[in-house]
Amino acid sequence: MSFDVSELFAFVAARSAEETQSSVDFCRSVESGALPGPGLEISPESLLQHGESKLRGHQAVEQMLATTIRPYLGHSGEAGQNAEQQLRLLAVQYDQHRDYRPQWRPGSPEYPRLAAVPRRPTQQLTES
Secondary structure: OOOOHHHHHHHHHHHHHHHHHHHHHHHHHHHOOOOOOOOOOOOHHHHHHHHHHHHHHHHHHHHHHHHHHHHHOOOOHHHHHHHHHHHHHHHHHHOOOOOOOHHHOOOOOOOHHHOOOOOOHHHHHHHO
């Protein structure tokens, strides 16, 4: 391991907590009638369903961090490698965040099949 995996864990946990809070805030704003944007042709029920779905997804990530990743980080063997790889995969969605570090990217020599992480569509368009 070429970096302190606890820093990567803290980064992913912080981003997940931010996403969870954002989903909670979105659901509360829909429930209060403060719909995002004038002329939106989506029902409040659909917006709330979307927000609740996003919230459940973020809560699932937080549970995964607590139960299947954190307990195995730093362990030798397959369990430790799997926990680190799961963490790297969760972190890659935040690769444009100012605190993301390139060495966290999946594709280390232990996982060569993941070396080519697809670039985000907006990057592909601007770099072509």
